[in-house]
Amino acid sequence: MISAQRSLSSSGGRMTPQRRMILETLESLTDHPTAEQLYVVVHARAPEINRSTVYRTLNWLETEGLVSSRRFNGDQRAGQFDPRPACDHHHFICTECDLVVEFEHPLIDTIIADFQRDHALEVCEASIVLRGVCPACRARLTQTAREAA
Amino acid sequence: MISAQRSLSSSGGRMTPQRRMILETLESLTDHPTAEQLYVVVHARAPEINRSTVYRTLNWLETEGLVSSRRFNGDQRAGQFDPRPACDHHHFICTECDLVVEFEHPLIDTIIADFQRDHALEVCEASIVLRGVCPACRARLTQTAREAA
DNA sequence: TTTGATGCAAATCGTTTGCACCAGA
């Protein structure tokens, strides 16, 4: 979760009502919304807030390191915003319903260390994306397959 | 590398001169080109091939599982195409020059197994993205920093 | 012959930007 007020007031930008509202909305959402999805919620609550402001605020938050943008799927159009920094967790995505599950795993550090040793490249960030099918979608899929047979 | 002729003739689509040219060009490139970059090369060799055809061919190849599209960076606009399936290798990206280095690591299987056990979710694909700085860019950066001081 | 692929241009989608105005520090 972002500790919005504090982190932000100590950094470069100004705290405005629009930014506060966008931040509060982002924190209230449990998933990884696109800019448009976030805009829809923000706009419903505060119709005077413009779409550009949402985009600008998200970009600003990303440069501040408070959120990270993701593209879990190579062919998806819109970026999704993760209300946490990029560096400290990984993701599972259901290919059917886009459910996102976050996780951590200590072995990533071993992988990074091995890679750096083998390739003489300096790694500063790592992310794992797992893709698969969640139980609900699995049930639906097998049900559909059974009906077809 | 794609074994183009064989894999494709056995699958759904038709082999046309355009598709052959696009495939050969994609195989000849060693990096992970965007659709536009690929189009430029293809178009230089065969000016009659249209941009739409490149996009359509890439989408088709992806549904056939012969290439995979990537978005290594959350905020980058264009998708990059990897002339290999998504499942069998991982990537390091230099944040300065976009150099891509591919690698494999056996521990990913342990991570997948642990995740599946802990979350009761079925994983069918995994990819690791490491981000960092390559030696050339590191040298340039430290040089620039030294000059500034 | 028939179905699917192509070229072209226009449309679409997600995102950014120029500019005049406004407000937080």
Next chain:
DNA sequence: TCTGGTGCAAACGATTTGCATCAAA
């Protein structure tokens, strides 16, 4: 006050699509 943020609309880049034509199987 003055720098930086906002709303608006227009621009933009990447990608897709409708349609008439064409060619692989």
